Amino acid sequence: MNRIILALDEVIQRDKIMQIQEYIYAVKIGYPLLLQLGVGGVNELLSGVKVKRILDLKLADIGNTMIKIVSKIPGDGVIAHAFIGVEGALDELKRFLDSTGEKLYLLLSMSHIGWNDSFYDYLKDVANEIKPYGIVAPATRSGILQKIRHDFPSLEIISPGVGVQGSLPGDALCNGADYEIIGRSIYSSLDPIGKVKEISKLQEERILECKGAKGR
Numbered sequence: 001m002n003r004i005i006l007a008l009d010e011v012i013q014r015d016k017i018m019q020i021q022e023y024i025y026a027v028k029i030g031y032p033l034l035l036q037l038g039v040g041g042v043n044e045l046l047s048g049v050k051v052k053r054i055l056d057l058k059l060a061d062i063g064n065t066m067i068k069i070v071s072k073i074p075g076d077g078v079i080a081h082a083f084i085g086v087e088g089a090l091d092e093l094k095r096f097l098d099s100t101g102e103k104l105y106l107l108l109s110m111s112h113i114g115w116n117d118s119f120y121d122y123l124k125d126v127a128n129e130i131k132p133y134g135i136v137a138p139a140t141r142s143g144i145l146q147k148i149r150h151d152f153p154s155l156e157i158i159s160p161g162v163g164v165q166g167s168l169p170g171d172a173l174c175n176g177a178d179y180e181i182i183g184r185s186i187y188s189s190l191d192p193i194g195k196v197k198e199i200s201k202l203q204e205e206r207i208l209e210c211k212g213a214k215g216r
């Protein structure tokens, strides 16, 4: 099973993405890529690519503005910050995405050191009210990732922070994530296809290891 979401924050050659897609679940279209190529350029880069497209446009605004942004580029999923709250923001975005069939992922906790989880209970309430399809939660902090999996047992959890940010491939999967979001380790590699295969293998080994540990 493919457990990698390729974070495209920089351009990788189209033929490489075509080959990589066999080993990944989705691509996450990053804001830097969009600024670099424009909407037309991103669509061109990904034409013929069959995997899901998750738009990471750093959404944290009023509903009207977020809807204008997501209307400009097609995707299968859209990530938004939970901290912006429900009324006039996420409620409007969720209604809009429901009408287009796109899936909403809410970001409940971040992967960098400075993130503060002390307001997690508020973000959890927001997620319970909005009922997103999925959640973004960090690979880098196992405690909060496990808690989020416990609080949202049936939602898809996608997890950044693997590779350059320090988490090892498969660790987040062992802590409750469904997919690991990986950018620089792949797109900065001289051999992105080889790197994706290597990461997939490491993920599988790690999953077997942690399943075994739980069984003991």
Ligand code: BMP
Pocket (backbone or CB within 6 Å): 007, 009, 030, 056, 109, 110, 111, 112, 136, 138, 160, 161, 162, 163, 164, 165, 181, 182, 183, 184, 185
């Ligand atoms: P990388 O593997 O190169 O660190 O990329 C991680 C990706 O996930 C980047 O696109 C980054 O913006 C995003 N991300 C993150 O790293 N931490 C978060 O908490 C939320 C993110 O969206």
